[in-house]
Amino acid sequence: MKLRTALMGAVACLGLAPMAHADAHEGERGRDGNVNIIYWQAVSIMNPFLSGGTKDIEAASLVLEPLARYDETGMMVPYLATAIPTVSNGGVSEDLTSITWQIKPDVLWSDGSAVTSRDVQFTFEYCTAEGGGCAQGAKFSNVESVEMIDDKTVKVNFTGPAPNPYQAFVGHESPIIQAAQFAECLGPRAPECTDANFMPVGTGPFVVTDFRVNDVVQFEANENYRDPGKPAFATVTFKGGGDATAAGRAVMETGEFDYAWNLQLAPDVIAAMAEGGMGVPVSAFGTLVERIEMNLTDPSPALEEGVRSTVAAPHPFLTDARVREALSIAIDRDLLVEVGYGQAGRATCNLVPAPALYASDNTACLTQDLDRANALLDEAGFMMGSDGVRVNDEGVRLSILYQTSTNAVRQDFQALIKQWWEEIGVETELRNIDSGVFFGGDPGSPDTFQRFYADVEMYANNFPGTDPQAYLGAYLCENIPSPETQWQGENINRVCDPAYDALWAELASTADLEERGRIGRALNDMVTKDSNIIVPLVDRGRVSGHAVTLGGVILNTWDSELWNIADWYRIGE
Template identity: 70%
Template sequence: MKLKTLLMGAVASTAFAPMAFAEAHEGERGRDGEVKVIYWQAPSILNPYLSSGTKDVEASSLVLEPLGRYDETGALVPYLATEIPTLENGGVSEDLKTITWKLKDGLLWSDGTPFTANDVKFTADYCMNPEGGCAQLAKFEGVSSVEVIDDQTVKVTFSEPMPNPYGPFMGGQSPIIQAAQFADCTGAKAPECTEANFNPIGTGPFTVTEFRPNDVITMAANENFREAGKPAFATLTFKGGGDATAAGRAVMETGEFDYAWNLQLAPDVIAKMAEGGKGKPMSAFGTLVERLELNMTDASPDLPEGERATAKHPHPILSDEKVRRALSMAIDRELLVEVGYGQAGRATCNMVPAPELYASDNTDCLTQDIEGAKALLDEAGWTDTDGDGVRDKDGEKLALLYQTSTNAVRQDFQALIKDWWSQIGVETELRNIDSSVFFGGDPGSTDTFQRFYADVEMYANNFDGTDPQSYLAQRTCAKFPSPETQWQGENINRFCNEEYDAMVAELGRTGEMEKRGELAKKLNDMLTKDSYSILPLVDRGRVSAASNTLGGVVLNTWDSELWNAADWYRMEE
């Protein structure tokens, strides 16, 4: 399969409009009153370039939009652009070094000012500013320049041929921000612009009325939204916080809310809630993987602030691949699935579990091997010299701090993994952090998953669309979160391998689909079974719930779950 196929195969009809996936429902904008959404992980910011937390990216997507999105099948569809650029329509150059986007006519920001190509270029410059830290920098991998051709046309140029040029401005992780609003918020100043970061001006169906971080967002219909009669709802209340159990009940049992995201609950709990009759669960598999990140740097509080969890100090225990592999061998992933997810989960050894083209056949981690793990630690020189059940080496205990967000399933996983690790002589301290803080982007907080002031941490994330190129590019050496980047960055565990970086570059310039699949699998394996720097646990199906009276909802695992909120409407019960 050659380059042209790659650039056309995943692209839906350029005549697509989001309403195609919702039942036609004519009427005035705001006719259906209020819609209420609950995310038990509360948003802490509405600028996805300053947070890689899913809850922040998805809340932002109600206001900020990209040029194109991925639909529920993973196909590329235009939003602010007239069409998806391809080789066939001339939007992608024959040498594969440029992609040119044409904007729809008459687009307005929610403040009534024109949306132009200058805003698109500004967005790229904002994220790529070397003095700042951008949480979505991998989306701009290989970009050498972004040029305004005219008010309606913008051209992205890559330093090398880019067979998959759909990183910048595609999907909920790479929306357009308004140049006028963020003009004084670039580089190191970006986190300081509270007003812009909490109340962005957008082109999406809703505007921010009030944002209370880690609590509630109130929104109103965007009167300048490009589609007449949309959104159907005059206001949107976005409640954050609590837990997954309360969120599920609020939709399926009490009917207090219309949509509940990410019901990370045991399957029997969800089934019981559905008996409430007010709403129904929805589920679909995508690329969401619950994993353990093993810190490759030393996060000890004994180090000076500014040096903790940085490349200056390798991890004194986890720098040893044998230790990392032993930790993986001790885990019974099948039991984790049974306890936490049932049919909504699959044990996995891959960080990229789908699509099939990119999924490695690695199954080495699926068999628990406690005795093998013990032998490996013996080989690495970690033995229990004083008989207290905890291994030691050169006077240091094999003791780890293992953190994650507060959630019943995750705390069950922590307890099980702590027990398995104790069986091989590892002492584990457990810590859980409120999810709104853990997944927030506050550069002043020491409790975010990006800062990673622990030895091991557990969470899940996924990538926009069906191509993992940008996702895999997150793990290159240059993308460490650090004090210099205000603790933004996508290489969470500070893995660094020059061979990996070179292979990411090779993936970026490879067009043949079979070869791209081979490279992606090798990159996945370098992170998992070769280095054991990431320990995948469960390929999680996305489970959310919608009220029986909420129409137009289309569950999408390839983009923001709120991707088509403009099409939602109220139905009769």
Template identity: 65%
Template sequence: MKLKTALLGAAASLALAPMALADAHEGERGRDGEVKIIYWQAPSILNPYLSGGTKELEAASLIIEPLARYDTDGNLVAWLAEEVPTVANGGVSEDLKTITWKLKPGLVWSDGTPLTSEDVKFSWEYCTAEGGGCAQGEKYLDVVSVDTPDELTAVVNFSVAKPFPYGPFVGAQAPIIQKAQFADCMGPKAPECTDENFGPIGTGPFVVTDFRTNDVFTAVANENYREAGKPAFASVTFKGGGDAAAAGRAVHETGEYDYAWNLQLAPDVLAGMAEAGLGQNVAAFGTSVERILLNQTNVDPALGDQRGVIGNPHPFLTDKSVRQAMSMAIDRALLTEIGYGEFGRLTCNVLPAPAIFASDANDSCLVQDIEGAKGVLEAAGWTDTDGDGFRDKDGIKLSVLYQTSTNAVRQDYQALIKQWWEEIGVETELRNIDASVFFGSDPGSPDTFQKFFADVEMFTNNFDGTDPEAYMAGWTCDQAPQPSNQWQGNNMPRFCSEEYDALRAEMAVTGDINERARLAKAMNDILMQEYIILPLTHRGRNSAHAVSLGGVALNVWDSELWNIADWYRIPG
């Protein structure tokens, strides 16, 4: 059977390598006191189903966990499950329409109650509840039911054959939450459950003791954690806010913190900090791409509840010529050199890796062409009729509000791109928003990256694991954030294409790895060649930790904090 063979050869080959963890430094649980982590983007919630922000996903991963996750090499490894199901071991059905997960026996929540298959089933029900808004909805596409034949068995049933059935309950984006805690938080009630969202009961190595949104949270070692002697640290202080430079100094120069995430700083700045000798930089390349999104909807406040909703098209960014010209005007090589140096690579794709999925059909974006961009606008009838230096047509002026999070590198990018866009006749207003708010989860805030109440926005995103099916599904029509889904979903540009949706559906039932690559590239190419997303830089993940912190294994395929249970203090 072709699909069965493909699952065994392509998907499962990424899934079964044994997990290689750092030295656990055996001893008593909590023996090493406090570990202090700083994320200059502060988490606003600890429920990853209600936020697409990396800061929320990674903060929550200290507390709640999936059935399986990805290791530092992108291999799928069992976590709360006994093993990764495959056709070969009987965990995936011959027709590829079911996957059966077996929980490890004896697992308990941090409150001492048993983790059962009902919790697994509930996690799917919670994310797909009618009237709710689940930021990770694409993880559960094609799931029609979850059966629980016994307390340790969860059977996921798909509506189609799924050659890659490892979306539901896999990775930091799709963890298991406790049914008993969240049962009254379904659908529209989900964002109202403050206590639950700020302090989820979990199976992870730590238990929340205090959470202050967009600021700091503290946690203590989970006394019911399944591995003896872990975690080594008795408590965690997870500080958020500030900026990347301050976070870097807090590890490298003052030693106030043990771990600093996402040091989005110029390479010479990072190197200079490391000279103090208290910390070391760690970096790896995964799938992170700094990108610009071009809004396809009208965000005029006068539209009220219909602001930013599909059906109200943007007054000029729906013109492909405008989008194309804006892309052509950008010098990606200069941006990458200034912003990231060796921690950045050039790309013309939103899907830059793994290599088999990376398209070579869009490489023209690597060369800036200001004059060509002007020509494209001229040919489309955009001219400067009033002599103010900016183009207009039919009474509509090319004027954009360009937003991103507050960060020195991003503000450098904004300044250069504003210069280039205004050179071709596009008026550009810059706006930067505190990262804790921009990547926050508040459906009532007008300033989140998912609500996208601007013409243009810029940020970095990536995906769990090495298979891009769920990631590419994020730009289907039904993934557009809107009032009916609490402004959740990953299709922030509100792009909608029947052709794109059809490719997503085809990939969902395609097993051959080369065909999956063809479909992924085709979806990437639609987004690139329609200029819905303008990729800028393929970013390496770079963080820093104290030289006294052992067990750190930087992971670009899952939560960066995936193995915090194995961290320990190096004596001396």
């Protein structure tokens, strides 16, 4: 009964409610022609199970949908399901060991076939197949089996009580894929299914008509979409590449595009663009944290492939917690906020900055302390050399390759952090990689953030919904990317801490909401202030821009930014 009561409280906290975003601009499907979207990180694949890149996952959300997702307030809303299962409505078992979903009777795949419980079951089999390297594996970590009750009813059985049963098949990172299309794509064959990965059959408002890797994706309205009056747009041109500056100008100054994603630009630059009168910026805070990730393995190109950046080769100095702490406290986060984000940024020491229940009171990193950083490096045995670079008695130099994606704000951050690190005797080489490549899922590319062929790297991501369990599960030992997993897996730091794994397992079996908050905060602290394996920098408000003629846009930081594209319409046309 205690578990049941706690889950009901958690559901209330999530704010489950029916979706209510229908607009008054009803009419025929495709009535508003084409909409142009620009993401300055180009799309490399349309399969979110084979990519951890936001641009790939969000592009795929136009086609692939989950059973439920989150609206702009963090409320869970049904999509392919008829309703959100709970204990009170009988959808979640009293002991929290299973959840039963009912699929909407009128949902069709874009090829006209019916969506069935077999598709849901197959999605689980696909993501958990050995050797497949599913990028979203943490969503299924506590799922024991998926059972077909009938064609429209599917039961997810957990390995034990699941206080948060809304991970698998919920949110844009865990959509349903068609069993028929992906049947021959299990395990190691997953990356080889080019047609399915580039042009998936889906249930969303659009279907892919042309896919050009790291360039442009063309979509057209799905004629089998369940709402006959949606989408308003007949086609979508989804252009990728360039940079945030060009994307912002293309919407707000020249009007070439209707929507620009993730305008990671200085605040004065965005304000100047808005004066162009063609578009407006929109923003919202959620859980997006710009951070530096420390590689606990050796990325040296002198090592052979298969050993480089794997657990077989520990990092020569980043395995020392004193070095990691020194690198963290040498950074002036307030200046980074001022330079990069203004009112759209907040300095943070937390990987999970929200919701409040899971936000640690960790503030230790907020004050730059170069004296302490120097003292820590002395203590670690790295003495300043005549060339200004620290070296230890074994001849190991504090020399770092610091990589990130190509973006004006990120390059500004790199320049500042390089300066601070060199002040404490850490030689720093900067590298930036095209965003489409860096965040791509190509297992053969040496430049992806998962492969991590650098000492440290910087980027941002967030989690869908309001519960960080799956997000924090990224740092479990089992989620380390390696050649055996096609370099997929969220634990890019290659950290393996049995204590962390045990505490996460406790989170996964705890129903009391306050206790979940306590455990979540402790897990956050284990990878941040206690170890500095992850060095948070800025809690970023999401900023995007859309044309003044584009209606229906509701910025969502809890799910795909394009979550309600079916409701977009053209104003005045």
